[in-house]
Amino acid sequence: LATTPADDAAPAGTVELPPYDRAGIRTGIVHLGVGGFHRAHQALAVDELLRRGEARExxxxxxxxxxxxxxxxxxxRPQDGLYTLVTKHADGGLEARVVGSIVDYLFAPDDPEAVLExxxxxxxxxxxxxxxxxxxxxxxxxxxxDVTAPAVVADARPGAVPTTVFGYVVEALARRRARGVPxxxxxxxxxxxxxxxxxxxxxxAFAALRDPELGAWVHNAVAFPNSMVDRITPVTTDADRALVRDRFGVEDRWPVVAEPFFQWVLEDDFPQGRPPLEHAGVQLVADVEPYELMKLRLLNVSHQALAYLGWLSGYRYAHEAVADPLLARFVRDYMDEATPTLRPVPGVDLGEYKATLVERFGNPEVADTLARLCAETSDRIPKWLVPLVRERLRAGGGVTRSAAIVASWARYAEGTDEQGEPIAVVDRLADVLVARARSQRDGDPLAFLRDPALFGDLVDEPRFTGPYLDALGSLHRSGAQATLRTLTGA
Ligand code: NAD
Incomplete structure (x- = not known):
């Protein structure tokens, strides 16, 4: 990292550099998928421990x-793994810190064997x-x-050079097992x-494709703790790079920005030991489920509630969307619909949690884009919201807001907004989704739901399709804002 005096025009901010000696830190953690979130969250927690003189292994x-x-x-690589993490407060305040916990980086396609070893x-x-x-x-x-995915099939062949996470992790586990390494x-x-x-x-399941006995061993001998992680980390922009240079005097190829909020609830199941993460604000618990249900159903699905209706209303950022009183009301109403599906969450006041969420969404400095929240929905709504809908229906509860969220996705997936401008639908299933969404205007309003892989049998459930069709029809006839007025009774 090159640090230069900060721009005279903007007063120099202070950057905290790692105060510890990075030489001699051993690698105890290998992290797969280093993106923005890992660098704003887990790597920060380890950095915090290193600053305390802990976790050097x-x-x-x-x-x-x-x-x-x-x-x-x-x-x-050119920065020795160092990077700048900027925390953006809602009042415009900034804190910057150089994180030193990533001590090495391997790009697997360069040398698969190095990663395996x-x-x-x-x-x-x-x-x-x-x-x-x-x-x-x-x-x-x-x-x-999915045992049919071509990359998985290839990685399961004897002697394959892996390309998938499954190939790497399972081959490495098999080597450890053969060598007597836990x-x-x-x-x-x-x-x-x-x-x-x-x-x-x-x-x-992947290991069993290679050898059923290896599959059973992975299942029984390897620990896989559950966790709930939370910190909104938007995609780094060129403006963020410029901010780090101009305000903090750091020339950083890829800094990270994040909101102040940080939460990590982790199941304490580490037979080979772990860093003392409790010293870095991590909650180690016996059962993560209540926390994660709270987070997925209140935070992540609320993002979905803002995303498509927000986009169709003309907003491009989460903070703009939640500043719209109709959308804020809708999100709160959705949260109330979701709350009966949660379990008691030890130590958390749900009312306060929900209020904090609306505040967090409103942080203008984070500038979280609706485009990010609208991406890869076929991996999100079916996993986060569809199970909630089923639970509500089983318990005899209403699903009006949940159905409206799904309908807003179906409307968005048509790929054209209310002004006739194109929408770039970013989804691995985009082609299929857009085609199905467009056909809902041609006499089959339930077309979008006719995908059992995404929605199971919801299309046959009138208690869901009723409010879904109401919302979709209203979106078609009157648009997002009018639909929100109807939904919220405004
Ligand atoms: P990112 O795009 O910055 O990084 C994603 C990383 O995952 C990249 O290294 C990418 O190569 C890798 N990856 C993607 N698909 C893969 C695959 N099939 N196999 C192996 N590696 C793959 O995204 P991010 O912001 O770092 O978020 C990553 C994940 O972290 C999210 O999907 C989510 O599950 C979790 N998360 C993110 C946030 C957030 O606010 N960004 C908050 C909580 C949790």
Whole structure:
């Protein structure tokens, strides 16, 4: 990282540099999928411990598996893994800190064997993941690992050079097992419900493709703690790079910006040890589920509630959308609809949590884009909202707001906004979704729901399709703002 005197025009901000000696930090964690979130969250917690003189055997080796990760290699390598994390407060206040916990970075396509041996090394005791929801490769409705994905089929062949997360992790575990090295703990930090249990299921299913006995061993001998992670981390922009240069005098190829809020609730299941994360504000608990349900259903789905209706209303940022009283009311109403599906959350006042969420969404400095929240919906709504709808229906509860959120996605997926401007639908299923959404205008208003892989049998459930069709019809006839007025009774 090159630091230069800050621009005279803007008073120099202070950057906190790592006050600890980075030489001699051992690599105890290998992290797969180093993006914005890992660098704003988990790497920060380890940095915090290093600053306290702790966790010197828990340095992080970042690994990128996807071709797009070459950009992270090219950013981090010349900076020795250092990068600037800027915390943006709602009042415009900024704090910057250089994080030193990522002590190495490997881009897997450069040298797959180097990654496998790093994973198999006895010093590696935790392998953590932020590989996005799609990275887990399971069917949204059945929850089963998709054994037909071509990259998975290729990685399961004997002697394959891996390309997928499954190929790498399972080959490394097999090597450790053959060498008598205890397995590392696999720590998922993705927004996937029951992320540890899901990781266990998919990695064991992949291992069973190679050898059923290996599959059983992965299932039984490897720890996969569940976690709930929370910190809004938008995509870094050129304006952020300029801010870091001009305000803090740091020339950083890829800084990270995030909101002040930080939450990490982690199941304490680490047979090979772990860093003393409780000293860095992490809650270590026996059961993460109540916390994650609260977060997925209140934070993540509320983002979905803002995203499409916000976009169709003409907003482009989350803070703009939530500043619209109709959208703010709708989000609060949705949260009230979702709340009966939550379990008691020890130590959390739900009323306060919900109010804090609306405040967090309103932080203009974070400038979280609706485009980010509108992306990859087919990995989000089916996983986060559809199970909630089923629970509400089972319990005899109403689903008006949930159905309206799904309808707003269906309207957005038509790929044209209310002014006739194109919408870039970013989704691995975009082609299919757009085609289906467009056909809902041609005599089959339920067309979008006719995908059992995304919605199961919701299309046959009148208690859902009723409010869904009301919302979709209203979006077609009158637009997002009028629909919000009807929904909120404004
Ligand atoms: P990002 O795009 O900056 O980074 C994603 C990383 O995952 C990249 O390194 C990418 O190559 C890798 N990846 C994607 N698909 C993969 C696959 N199939 N196999 C292996 N690696 C894959 O995104 P981010 O902001 O860092 O978010 C990553 C994940 O972290 C999210 O999907 C979510 O599950 C979790 N998360 C993010 C936030 C946030 O606010 N950004 C908050 C909480 C949780």
């Amino acid at each position: 828990w340095g992080i080796c970042g690994v990128g598996l996807m071709s797009g990760d070459a950009a992270m290699r090219d950013a981090l 790093r994973l198999a090394h006895p010093d590696t005791r935790i392998v953590s993941l932020t590989i996005t929801e799609g990275g887990y490769n399971f069917d949204q409705v059945t929850g089963e690992f 397995p590392f703990t696999v720590m998922s930090c993705d927004n996937v419900q029951g992320n540890g249990a899901k990781a266990r299921a998919v990695f064991a």
